[in-house]
Amino acid sequence: MSFIYNIGIHIARFGLKCASLFNEKIKKGVIGRQNTFKVLENRLNANDKTLWFHCASLGEYEQGLPVFKELRKQYKAHKIVLSFFSPSGYEIRKNSPIADVIVYLPLDSNSHAKRFVNTVNPELTIFVKYDIWPNFLNELKRRNLRAILISAAFRENQSYFKFYGAELRRALCSFEHIFTQNEVSKTLLQSINYNEVTVSGDTRFDRVFSQLELDNSLSFIENFKGNKLCLVAGSTWPEDENLLINYINSCDHNNVKFIIAPHNIKTLQINNIQEKLNTKSVLYSKKDETQLNNASVFIIDTIGILSKVYSYADIAYVGGAMGYTGLHNTLEPAVFAIPIIIGPNHEKFPEAKAMIDINGMFSVSNQKDFNTILNELIQNKEKRMSSGKNNGDYIRKNKGAVIQILDYLRI
Template sequence: MSFIYNLGIHLTHFTLKCIALFNEKIKKGVIGRQNTFEVLKSNLSENDKTLWFHCASLGEYEQGLPVFKELRKYYKSHKIVLSFFSPSGYEIRKNSPISDIVVYLPLDTQKNAKQFLDIVNPELTIFVKYDIWPNFLNELKHRKLQAILISAAFRKNQSYFKFYGRELKNALFAFDYIFTQNEITKALLSSIGYNNVSISGDTRFDRVFSQLDLDNNLSFIESFKDDKLCVVAGSTWPEDEKLLVNYINSKAKKDIKFIIAPHNIKTTQIKNLQESLKVSTVLYSQKDDVSINEAQVFIIDTIGILTKIYSYADIAYVGGAMGSTGLHNTLEPAVFGIPVIIGGNYKKFPEAKAMIRNGGMFSISNQKELDTMLTQLVDNDSLRLDSGNKNKVFIGENKGAVIQIIDYLRI
């Protein structure tokens, strides 16, 4: 392993400890990593059979979840270790029902990799998408432990395919097999000589499609909606909320209901959002104390219920693409057969580009375009229903990745 790479990891460790003094999120990760080995040792014995699932953050967890659930059925006697790199994944899913032990992944040093695998010794390891850690993967390969990568999605400008990315590129060869989301990723892997690969598609389609079989009822949302047309804006950022607030304050009909679920639910931001609205509003945290059906805007100042809320939407707006933070999950509302509006920064999201081409999703870049698009979807029932149905069909046509992966792994 490159001296420069390992030096960089140690420098990263030092930097994170410094930043943690001023950043609560980074602090959680630093403290959590310090406790990883103690947690593993106290929950695993030498006789335990294990599986190891690794996800960078919450998005990758949701992506891998349908595969994890299936494997839980096949490996009933195994203990499942689930690791996260990011606090945003660990803190939300530290009590995940599909795993026995949830930990932070230690930083990718040779020492940490050996100690981690000495304790866990997984019969099977699954990494999701592209969170590649060379020391861990090379140690897996050295020990001849099976590892696969699922829902892989690479771009040609990433380090794996550059002359300076030798360590990352070599780490890919530690995987026994790679399941890709698309042909582009398969071709990129072929260009570096990796050929144990097939295109399975994105497991997120399976994940969101399964939501249709769950109980999505939320009685308080039903009371708020009151049989009126409802626009749900999910995972919004201030740049999204500015446009939405302007529309609600000046353009929206009084009988249209709006639900806004901000990505950041800090008290100050929620307060600013509520105060910027000139119509009647209610917060999730206040729902038991007021008549929520009398409000026009429902602000969700909690987490974990957005997917179910989408089932009540007639139109969805998904945040993240009006700025540079990254578009949030557009498949979650699309599966319920509703049209979706997003900002203009979606070029790295193939599912968004596909739904736009299909006519089920609409991209806007400014206030005028949002006003026009929302008004058209509200007033034109045929457009709203037809574009929503196109999204539902698109989801159904693209599910099936889980079956391919499980077939490969089937005992």
Template sequence: MGFIYNIGIKLAETVLPCIAPFNQKIKKGVVGRRETFSVLKENLYSNDKTLWFHCASLGEYEQGLPVFKALREHYKAHKIVLSFFSPSGYEIRKNSPIADIVVYLPLDSKRNAKRFIDLIKPELTVFVKYDIWPNFLSEIKKHNFKSILISAAFRPNQTYFNFYGKHFRNALFSFEHIFTQNENSKTLLRAIGYDNVTVSGDTRFDRVSSQLEMDNTLNFIEQFKQNKLCVVAGSTWPEGEALFINFINKHALNDIKFIIAPHNIKPNQIANLKDKLKVKCVLFSEKESASLDTAKVFIVDTIGILTKIYNYADVAYVGGALGSTGLHNTLEPAVFGVPIIIGNHYDKFPEANALIENGGTFSISNQQEFNTILTRLIENKKDRELAGSKNATFIKSHKGAVNTITQYLNI
């Protein structure tokens, strides 16, 4: 399996530059990876002490951030290298204050892994959740550097737990310790003989809980909301937006406000959404010149403010689970004590399953179900507040992963 894997990496090194001109995301990754080693050479010196944090993308960065902050505070004299595999993480967090150097992770060839680790020489490496690269981890182990995996969540059908997965199982054994989100993941690791495992829970609970300590005020949202009941649709995709377009155009009452924050903010798609709504809409980009108080729908055509916007929600919808794109972050609205509606494809998201079982989150699969649940939450204040309270309590009761990890690291 290892031979096939390494052939696949070599093939990717050849193919990706060829298709990059036709795909902007791939192009950013290809160009960014070409610069990684020169960036490291320019910013690292032989006497530097370093830590290395790796995240697949933005979601894993947010997940690991509470641990990163604790390590940053403790290891003040160290340089921190933060790497991303995906452009969606790198492009948004390339100026992260948590790190001294932010780079794209090179493809996981043996040559790249050796060169990367020889340059960084990390005293501690932290991988987040699932982005596990065998050659990098093998090189770390070869040098006897310390590495941990945090917020890991495993499923029985993953390669590690199948007869053909020895190469990837070996990668897991390169970690000094693995911190899992749940008992099931720990059981799977124990079944393959990996015993250095602790169920810490999900660091995202600590991450979203810290949001309550921040200033979440957005004056333009207050001007738009006008103390009326507000439904926030976050990280929406077209299939979810269609539900809102239908509901707003046919059923929404005059005293209800709606905020829609699409995942894709390309101008043509924002314009298409606005055109389909038969009520007064205002875009974030128009807020300085528009009459916010008289608008029915506020469309967020920017990124980076959705978490604060959830603070103004009375009901939230989180996108992704109606289609095949994957459910977005349900914990962000839950921490504010907001009832949540999601699509029906959430099986791979244990926190969504738990929120539904807890009674504060509701799954829908079609327009009728959406209309029924949203209408009940709008019209029945008691049901709405009870569901929101259940979500807030759930978040509070699952904090503590960061403390478990930092205690292990003696910081």
């Protein structure tokens, strides 16, 4: 199996190089990985004490950030190496102050694993959620270097729990401890005789709860919103935007303002949204050139401010589940105790099911459903407030994973 896996890695390397000729995102990853060892060897020396944090992409980075921040405080004399596999994580967080060195993770070949671990020589390694790379993890174990996995979530149909998953099971056993999001994941690990498990919950709850401690004020949003109700639609895709545009074009704008933060902020997509709206809209990039309070729709054509924008919402819509791209982060708006509307394709997101069950979140399948629930939330203040409170309470009840992880690391 090890031989087959390593052959697969070399095939993947060739495939990525070919694909990079046609895909800009893949190209960034290929070029970035070519520079990884040069960056590491220039920034680290043999006497450095190090920690290594690995995240597949941006979502896992945000998930691990509360733990990373606390370890940054505790290990002030250490250099922290942060690695990403996906360009969508690296390109957005390549200047994060949480780490001293930020790189792409090389492909998981034996030679890369040995060179990477030899160069970094981490006193502690933390992987977040998944992205289990056997050669890297086995190399850490071979050198008796500590590694833990946090916020892990497993499903019965994954390779770890199949007859052909021996190599991945061996990689899991390289972790000295695994912190899972739920009991199901713990039970699955125990079924393959891995027992160093703690159900700590999801560190994302700690991450979003910390948003309440920040200054979330945005004067331009205050100017736009005024004293009206506000729907914030975050991380939307075209299928989400069609629902929103149809509703906006058919409704009375006297009492409600709309903020749309598209996932795709390329000019063509932003122009397409504006052209379909039959009411006045304003772009974030043009906010200083217009009278904000005269517009009904504010379009966020930038990244990095959605968490703060949600603090101004009375109702949120979170994109990704109307199609099949994957539901985006619903915990970000939930922490501000507001009701949330999503699409129907949310089966892989347990937090969505939980908030639906407590009547804090509402799943819609079509325009009629969307219009009905949105009108109800706009018109019925009691329902709007109680639904939002349910979401806020849900976040508070589920935070605390970070404390359990840090307590373990202090043992």
